[in-house]
Structures are given as structure tokens and as C-alpha cells.
Amino acid sequence: MGARHIKITGTGRYLPGTGIAAEEIDRRIGAEPGWVMRKTSVANRHFAGEETASEMGANAAREALERAGLTFGDIDCLVCASGTMQQPIPCTAALIQRALGEEESGVPCFDINSTCLSFVTALDTLSYLIDAGRYRRILIVSSEIASKGLNWSDKESAALFGDGAAAAVVERSADGEVSRLLHARMTTHSAGARHSEIRGGGSGLPAPGYSEETAADYLFSMDGEAIFRQASRLLPDFMRELLGGAGLSMNDFNLVVPHQGSVMAMRLLQRKLGISEEQMLYVAPDYGNVIAASIPLGLDKAVREGRLNRGDRVLLVGTSAGLSLGGAVLIY
Incomplete structure (x- = not known):
């Protein structure tokens, strides 16, 4: 496609x-x-x-x-x-x-x-x-x-x-307009499924099973170090496929809007992927990790601040519970 x-x-x-x-x-x-x-x-x-x-x-x-x-x-x-x-x-x-x-x-x-x-x-x-x-x-x-x-x-x-x-x-987008989605990719590596989860509330641990003793099962639990290690290993190959599918290199992007799970994850992304400070859009310092809203909050911020204009190439990329890696390459 x-x-x-x-x-x-x-x-x-x-x-x-x-x-x-x-x-x-x-x-x-x-x-x-x-x-x-x-x-x-x-x-x-x-x-x-x-x-x-x-x-x-x-x-x-x-x-x-x-x-x-x-x-x-x-x-x-x-x-x-x-x-x-x-x-x-x-x-x-x-x-x-x-x-x-x-x-x-x-x-x-x-x-x-x-x-x-x-x-x-x-x-x-x-x-x-x-x-x-x-x-x-x-x-x-x-x-x-x-x-x-x-x-x-x-x-x-x-x-x-x-x-x-x-x-x-x-x-x-109308004929002749530059805006398009060039390529997107997602991979899931469920060996990391336990690294980020809420165990209770579904059919596995249904709501009637809630008690003071089981309360932690109904709250968010995350092993940040384990996610970091797994993502660190998987990201380089994932990005080669994502950028290769779009026919672009990291230098071709006007803006990179990553999911900002933690400052560790941000540093990993920048270092492993060669993203410059000028390309990187930071959202986490002002909003924290807002789960799925982080990336569209970043897009909205970029548009408001004039950092994203029609015809610009933008990369949306991140990791999520699963453990999944995902990204999309757009011409805005």
C-alpha cells in the first residue's frame, strides 16, 4: 500500500x-x-x-x-x-x-x-x-x-x-495537496506484557474480587527499567523498517513527536535514533505522561507554536504497554 x-x-x-x-x-x-x-x-x-x-x-x-x-x-x-x-x-x-x-x-x-x-x-x-x-x-x-x-x-x-x-x-487531502500519511508500522512483543499493566477490573480479575488485600491489582503497575531494556533492544531495527518504508532518514524530518513515557525513554530515543534538539518536541515537562493523549497534545502544541506547517515532514513514534512499538510518517 x-x-x-x-x-x-x-x-x-x-x-x-x-x-x-x-x-x-x-x-x-x-x-x-x-x-x-x-x-x-x-x-x-x-x-x-x-x-x-x-x-x-x-x-x-x-x-x-x-x-x-x-x-x-x-x-x-x-x-x-x-x-x-x-x-x-x-x-x-x-x-x-x-x-x-x-x-x-x-x-x-x-x-x-x-x-x-x-x-x-x-x-x-x-x-x-x-x-x-x-x-x-x-x-x-x-x-x-x-x-x-x-x-x-x-x-x-x-x-x-x-x-x-x-x-x-x-x-x-484533495488532489494536488501535499498532505499524506507516507508509512506506518507497529510491532508487539508480548514477552513484555507484564511490564506495564492493570491486572484487575476485567474478566481475569473481575470487579467483585476487589478487596483491601487485592487493591494493588486494580492500580497501575509498571517496571520502567524492564521496558527501557526491551525497547532499547528493539528500537533500532524497528526504526530502520519504519523509515525505510517511507524512504526517509531521520535528517529529513522537520519535527519528531515522540510518546514521552519518561525522561529515560526520551534520552534513549534521541541517542539511539539521532534526533536533534531542533527536531524534538517535548511535551512531558509540561503535561507528564498523558498516555495516548501525549502525541496529539504534542501535535497541537507544535501547530499552535508554528513549529509545524503544511508540507512539513513529521514523525510520530513511541512505545506502549504490550510491549508495542509504533510510528507514523506524515507530510503535514
């Missing part, structure tokens, strides 16, 4: 609250002042209060539509691409449709979940549907509330995460 003729025509975001500084997280986890910054480089993050994931997603969606110069009536499909869900049933996309006040619209809604890579997976999957003419315009929304599932006794992971939502309107 060659390039897919799609373009992102509008992006939006929603960040709950006013932000929580690293010093406040130091206090919450009982660490000495400066520990969170030293370990994570996350200076600020946002935590949801009363907002639901669907309300956050609806706010980001409204902004994306407004910046694309469209209304919900112009959308043919709404997809929630997130690693966390508001409730097991129905899909979060349906709840976002309702939060937008469009519950009678009939617009199809479904979720795509590959944890931190959900936005990239959705963009890749849906690009075929747009390119083939199945849908004209799709709204992809990533809305994540990580804070509700953090294990505060696990300082390393609790210090990393933030809540937030981001959305993008994606449509077919």
Missing part, C-alpha cells in the same frame, strides 16, 4: 485544573524536595477533578472542530483512541458523542486502544477508511485520566503521569 491521502485539518486540547507542580508531587509521595524533577523532568502536570473523560474529550473535540472551521455535522465518524476508559461499556467514544450534545446524530462511534500508541494506531487504521472513501472526515479523540488509577506507593510511576485530552480532525 502506498501513501494515504489524508490531512489533519484541526487540533484541540483540554487540560483539567490549573496544573500541579513537581514540588507538590514530592510532598504527596513523601520524597525529598527536587526528587520528582530529578527522576522525571516533569515540572507540571494536570489532574482531573470532577470532569469525566468524555467531558474532557468533548472539550478537546470542540476546539479541534472550531480550528478546522467545521461543526459536528461535518463529521462521519468519532473514534476515541485512549488507553484508559471512562467505564467498560459502552465505549468512551459514545459517551463523548453524548457529552457533545450529539446523542441523536447517529454518527458511528467506537474506541481503539493500544494504550500509549492509541492515537497513532487510530490514525493509521482510519487513514485507509478515509483514503478509500468510506468516511470523509473523522474526529479522533484521546482523553486520559491516569490519576485515578495510580499507585501512590509506587513513586517512580506515580510521579510521571498527568491527565488531559487532545483531538484531531482528519479528512481526505
